[in-house]
Amino acid sequence: MLPFTYQRPETVAEAVDALQAGGPGTTLLAGGTTLFDLMKIGVASPSRVVDIHRVRELDHLGVANGELVIGAGARMSRVSAEPDVIRLFPAISESLWRSASQQLRNMATMGGNLMQRTRCAYFRGGEPFPCNKREPGSGCAAISGVDGGMAVLGVSDQCVATYPGDVGIALVAFDAVVDLVGPDGGRSLPFAQLNLLPGSSPEREHALLDGELITQIRVPVTPVAAASGYLKIRPRESYAFAFASAAVGVLFAGDVVGECRIGIGGVATRPWRASAAEAWLTGKPLTEDNARRAGEIALQGARPIAANEFKVELGIRTVAKALLDVAGGDR
The missing domain is CATH 3.30.390.50 (CO dehydrogenase flavoprotein, C-terminal domain)
Structure with missing residues (x-):
């Protein structure tokens, strides 16, 4: 693991400032259950880590104005056990508690879960395996590889890595929206548009702009x-x-x-x-x-x-x- 600068903002505004000041080498730390893994195996080597787990504005959960509103900092275990989620969105609750161990669910945040990266063995394996996500233009070892976990839908000649999450499958089914904030203010994005198809640029995995972070997820309450x-x-x-x-x-x-x-x-x-x-x-x-x-x-x-x-x-x-x-x- 390489040296990095560590910051711990306490407000969303401070987090956005830290992201903007840090530039391209800056990474957010929420629950840490994905980032630490990637740093330990050398796939992620951020120059600056912005730890947002103390940003209370991101830790909220409730039903208001006909929507389930989930803060990006809410822990997965809390959301899965919330009575309103169990009653109004069984698929969301079930997808969360089936997704990982209790220990991981107690640490992992909803926003961090949405931003997790693929578990493709060739992406995470490093050299000698070429990977266009890890090193654009190097090739895709998975296409001719032996890993049965690869994707069959939305693939390209550049990448066949599978999206690893569970709750995202429920969110896309029920028209979730993510609220974002960045240097130019806030905006909302249909969750279905958050993750990008690999196409010819598999290293671009999401639609967030530079300096943006997810603040909350909203899902319409429907029968x-x-x-x-x-x-x-x-x-x-x-x-x-x-x-x-x-x-x-x-x-x-x-x-x-x-x-x-x-x-x-x-x-x-x-x-x-x-x-x-x-x-x-x-x-x-x-x-x-x-x-x-x-x-x-x-x-x-x-x-x-x-x-x-x-x-x-x-x-x-x-x-x-x-x-x-x-x-x-x-x-």
């Missing part, structure tokens, strides 16, 4: 969000990243689906909204065949590599099972 759930398929039951996951919500109009939401994870380079599958399923009965067809539509356009061809079928089955599980006895 379909209250009728939701999160399914995570992983190599072992606990403390593992998803091979495939789905955050879904289903409302019925009589015997057919009146409204549904589908977000999928573990298979894409960013949180993935399956809008075409939602539109196809709406107005149809939620049978096993129709649930599977929705999964097939959700995975259309998949581009697997040799090591992860199984993810296409797994993703289809995950979406189908999540829909049927959430519908339960109401079908």
Whole structure:
């Protein structure tokens, strides 16, 4: 680990000033559960670390004006256990408590979770593996690699690294918005636009501008969000990243689906909204065949590599099972 300058602001304004003064080599520290790992393995080598865990303005949680409002500094464990979140957004609660150990959830913040970087073994492995995220233009070892955890949706010829988060899958399904603040003031951004597709510039992972930080996340309170759930398929039951996951919500109009939401994870380079599958399923009965067809539509356009061809079928089955599980006895 290389030497760095350490700052600990106590207000959002001070944090923004520190980011701006530090320049490109400056990194925010929230819970530290991702940054410390990256620094220890040499992937991240910031010249300045701005520790924002004492910024009380970022640590809030509640329902107001028809929205769930989550401060970027709120701990994942707190959000997952909040009664209003459990009642109004089961998929958000479930995605959080399934995402990591209790110890990590007690430390990790919501804003930090949204900004975590991929767990691609080639990205984190360093030399001798080329990685366009780590060193633009060097190549992508994962494309011809042996890691079955790579993405099949949203990939490019430059990168197939999977987005690692869980709660982001629920947020993209239920129209979350992130509020940002930077040197030029505040702005809001649909969560679906926060993470960028790799394209030809996989080193650019998010839409934050220089000097910006996330202050809070807002999610509309809707009936379909209250009728939701999160399914995570992983190599072992606990403390593992998803091979495939789905955050879904289903409302019925009589015997057919009146409204549904589908977000999928573990298979894409960013949180993935399956809008075409939602539109196809709406107005149809939620049978096993129709649930599977929705999964097939959700995975259309998949581009697997040799090591992860199984993810296409797994993703289809995950979406189908999540829909049927959430519908339960109401079908």
